[in-house]
Amino acid sequence: MTRSGFVAILGRPNVGKSTLLNAIVGEKVSITSSTPNTTRHAVRGIVTEGETQVVFVDTPGLHRPKSTLGGRMNATARHATSGVDVVIAMIDGRSEIGPGDRMVLSTLIEACGPTGPIPIVAVNKIDRTAHEVTAAALLAVAQCVEDLARDAGRSGVAERVEYFPVSAKTKRGVDALMSFIVERLPEGPFFYPEDEVTDIPEAEYVAELVREQLFSRMREEIPHSLHCRVTEYEWPHITVEILVERESQKGMVIGRGGQVLKDVGIDVRRQMPEGAFLELVVKVEPGWQQRDDILDRLGY
Numbered sequence: 001m002t003r004s005g006f007v008a009i010l011g012r013p014n015v016g017k018s019t020l021l022n023a024i025v026g027e028k029v030s031i032t033s034s035t036p037n038t039t040r041h042a043v044r045g046i047v048t049e050g051e052t053q054v055v056f057v058d059t060p061g062l063h064r065p066k067s068t069l070g071g072r073m074n075a076t077a078r079h080a081t082s083g084v085d086v087v088i089a090m091i092d093g094r095s096e097i098g099p100g101d102r103m104v105l106s107t108l109i110e111a112c113g114p115t116g117p118i119p120i121v122a123v124n125k126i127d128r129t130a131h132e133v134t135a136a137a138l139l140a141v142a143q144c145v146e147d148l149a150r151d152a153g154r155s156g157v158a159e160r161v162e163y164f165p166v167s168a169k170t171k172r173g174v175d176a177l178m179s180f181i182v183e184r185l186p187e188g189p190f191f192y193p194e195d196e197v198t199d200i201p202e203a204e205y206v207a208e209l210v211r212e213q214l215f216s217r218m219r220e221e222i223p224h225s226l227h228c229r230v231t232e233y234e235w236p237h238i239t240v241e242i243l244v245e246r247e248s249q250k251g252m253v254i255g256r257g258g259q260v261l262k263d264v265g266i267d268v269r270r271q272m273p274e275g276a277f278l279e280l281v282v283k284v285e286p287g288w289q290q291r292d293d294i295l296d297r298l299g300y
């Protein structure tokens, strides 16, 4: 009999959720960057080993939204906890537990309850913290969970929570986390073919790769103003349209003499099968982040 299950990964922006997903899957399926709010959709990463299949769901970072898009991203993240077997709340072990983390831990408590999904807290980025700092972070977050659960009238949840120090970047602690999850999965059928690592369509993935490269090159508010979508996918010809919100941002994205787009194209093609012709087009769509009609159309 096979075993299978779903695991949602929650956390405030930038704590390393997508990096953990990629580390677990062993392949890049979700884009990452040092800019908060990189992930905008629920991204599934599938791990199949022998008789076990685990589907990890990476989610947008929970945050205080400043745009209609931000509100939708939070809703996507919260929705991802329904129907799963395990919820991982991730925090950054380098920083104090702040209001954003408390919101995430409250969501964990709420989603798991006394009998629901298995609650896990992962303290990430321990490659950057001394042992005593990691230990202090684990104690602090456990205390925080206890307080939040008591205040929510759900004290029973706190004792169910398991704590794992990890580094998504170096993969330290990731095997222990994975073994813990695998051992607790229920019996059930596989949800995906054994050789599949994600359910993201190829075209969407290419658009994400373009967005990732732009995120690593753009500063200030520009990353948040970007949306990328494939408008033509006729292998080897692929056109990706880059939406910006203002005319002034268009010039920044294109770069002097088109240099930024040229570099983005080179770095994206490097991650694709050989022979791709990638065309990047920039278009202004005023205030798209705030407009429900456009967000619907763009699939948020």
Ligand SMILES: Nc1nc2c(ncn2[C@@H]2O[C@H](COP(=O)(O)OP(=O)(O)OP(=O)(O)O)[C@@H](O)[C@H]2O)c(=O)[nH]1
Residues within 6 Å of the ligand: 011, 012, 013, 014, 015, 016, 017, 018, 019, 020, 031, 032, 033, 034, 035, 036, 037, 038, 039, 040, 059, 060, 061, 062, 124, 125, 126, 127, 128, 166, 167, 168, 169, 170
């Ligand atoms: N040193 C260190 N850096 C890490 C680790 N995990 C992630 N990072 C870095 O932290 C930044 C954010 O990583 P992401 O995986 O994009 O974070 P996220 O939680 O998915 O962020 P959002 O999608 O914006 O919610 C990137 O620069 C990563 O390289 C880690 O274990 N150690």
Ligand SMILES: [Mg+2]
Residues within 6 Å of the ligand: 017, 018, 019, 030, 031, 032, 038, 039, 058, 059, 060, 061
């Ligand atoms: Mg992410």
